[in-house]
Amino acid sequence: MPLHASRDYSAVDGIDYHEIPLTYPQFLRQYLEPNLPVLLGPALTQHWKARQQWVCAETGKPNFNILRQHLCPTTTSVQVPVADCQCRDFTDQRRSTMDLRAFLDEWEANSLANAPSRTYLKDLHFVQTFPEYGAYETPDIFRDDWMNEFWTRRSDMDDDYRFVYCGGDGTFTPFHADVYRSYSWSANICGTKIWTLFPPDQEHLFRDSLNNTVYDIHNVDPIQFPHFHRAKQFTVLQQPGQTLFVPSGWWHQVQNVGDTISINHNWCNGSNLDLLLDSICADLKDVEREIDHLKDMMEESEWIETCQKLLLLNSGWDWSTVWLMCTTIRSRVRRQQQQHETTSLPQADGPINGSDNSTQDHPIEAEAESFSTFIQDDKVVPRRTPIFDPPLVSQQPPLDLTISRVDAVLDFIRNDTSARWFLENVKGISLRVEGING
Numbered sequence: 403m404p405l406h407a408s409r410d411y412s413a414v415d416g417i418d419y420h421e422i423p424l425t426y427p428q429f430l431r432q433y434l435e436p437n438l439p440v441l442l443g444p445a446l447t448q449h450w451k452a453r454q455q456w457v458c459a460e461t462g463k464p465n466f467n468i469l470r471q472h473l474c475p476t477t478t479s480v481q482v483p484v485a486d487c488q489c490r491d492f493t494d495q496r497r498s499t500m501d502l503r504a505f506l507d508e509w510e511a512n513s514l515a516n517a518p519s520r521t522y523l524k525d526l527h528f529v530q531t532f533p534e535y536g537a538y539e540t541p542d543i544f545r546d547d548w549m550n551e552f553w554t555r556r557s558d559m560d561d562d563y564r565f566v567y568c569g570g571d572g573t574f575t576p577f578h579a580d581v582y583r584s585y586s587w588s589a590n591i592c593g594t595k596i597w598t599l600f601p602p603d604q605e606h607l608f609r610d611s612l613n614n615t616v617y618d619i620h621n622v623d624p625i626q627f628p629h630f631h632r633a634k635q636f637t638v639l640q641q642p643g644q645t646l647f648v649p650s651g652w653w654h655q656v657q658n659v660g661d662t663i664s665i666n667h668n669w670c671n672g673s674n675l676d677l678l679l680d681s682i683c684a685d686l687k688d689v690e691r692e693i694d695h696l697k698d699m700m701e702e703s704e705w706i707e708t709c710q711k712l713l714l715l716n717s718g719w720d721w722s723t724v725w726l727m728c729t730t731i732r733s734r735v736r737r738q739q740q741q742h743e744t745t746s747l748p749q750a751d752g753p754i755n756g757s758d759n760s761t762q763d764h765p766i767e768a769e770a771e772s773f774s775t776f777i778q779d780d781k782v783v784p785r786r787t788p789i790f791d792p793p794l795v796s797q798q799p800p801l802d803l804t805i806s807r808v809d810a811v812l813d814f815i816r817n818d819t820s821a822r823w824f825l826e827n828v829k830g831i832s833l834r835v836e837g838i839n840g
């Protein structure tokens with residue numbers, strides 16, 4: 403696969419549903435690599451504590467008493483992020499925080515009155531907030547997750563991409579594509595979600611001349627977005643227990659029908675690394691365009707640093723984030739590769755050409771080297787979030803293919819003069835990586 407790859411979505415004419423759980427090689431070949439959505443049956447989630455205890459078996463509605471009992475301590479307030487679905491704030495809804503018990507009380511009152519809700523609890527870092535609770539297990543097919551592996555191992559911050567969403571009838575998430583163009587999987591615990599998904603490469607139809615995007619696909623101004631109606635779209639009805647895989651860069655809007663709880667992760671791995679790289683390059687170009695008028699007034703070094711700062715602020719990452727994620731994953735994969743060579747565990751059947759699985763000499767890297775750079779100029783925070791365990795060898799593509807994909811991105815960064823200067827001089831990161839010429 404070339405570094406800046408594109409996928410062809412012209413033949414997509416519907417979204418597959420699998421009642422029987424997919425094996426990892428099936429998921430890799432049919433959905434991850436071609437970047438296509440898939441809806442999976444409830445077997446994937448039926449053993450989860452969240453499904454067994456958070457929902458009333460008789461009514462199918464949230465068990466508000468259990469939620470209060472398990473998640474709302476009597477002595478302290480748990481503050482949770484909420485959005486006001488009736489109040490637009492640029493491309494998003496107005497965000498604030500509120501006490502979880504107060505949220506559940508308000509939601510239950512609306513539910514009993516059969517009234518629609520406007521407050522949507524979203525992006526609650528559930529594992530981070532309730533590290534001991536064990537509401538669910540990440541399904542094996544979604545375990546090759548570099549974002550959660552990397553962010554939970556970072557020593558300079560406590561963060562992850564593992565969320566819970568709770569909202570009454572009528573709550574919704576406006577039209578968007580996910581952070582960094584990452585994948586998402588979303589498992590419905592109760593209620594129904596209506597997803598409208600748009601294949602990538604149609605962004606020109608969703609944007610106006612000032613680069614604003616559509617906010618609500620059910621209320622589009624035809625003067626502002628005259629071509630939106632031409633966009634190819636698919637609707638998915640997601641029932642309780644079902645899990646939707648949302649591929650990289652697919653724009654979507656989500657509408658909740660009835661009282662809805664869902665668990666989702668944003669994630670990436672070697673299968674969408676090229677799409678992530680494209681996304682950071684595009685985000686950086688946007689930043690450069692926005693402040694182009696300042697370029698002549700700045701030294702080259704100040705310009706590069708300012709662009710990276712704005713990139714981090716706008717998009718949540720900069721070149722150092724990508725570099726550190728890739729080197730962290732590379733170290734772990736090389737370690738697995740060496741262990742695999744001695745134990746010969748089965749690897750996933752790669753569907754992918756160009757992987758010869760040849761045995762090479764892969765000495766274990768000093769992992770500490772890549773981690774020590776995290777704390778160069780940031781404060782180290784005490785860790786609360788449990789580390790997201792790396793996947794087994796059988797839940798990943800062939801390891802040498804992963805290494806070659808990571809190396810292609812590392813090479814790209816090393817060959818970019820500005821990125822290289824930023825990493826070495828501002829972040830103090832050494833670009834020497836074992837096995838790649840520097």
Ligand SMILES: O=C(O)CCC(=O)C(=O)O
Pocket residue numbers: 567574575580586587588595648654656664666
């Ligand atoms: O459930 C929602 O309201 C939004 C979820 C979403 O956008 C996602 O999983 O990517």
Ligand SMILES: [Fe+2]
Pocket residue numbers: 578579580586654
């Ligand atoms: Fe999303």
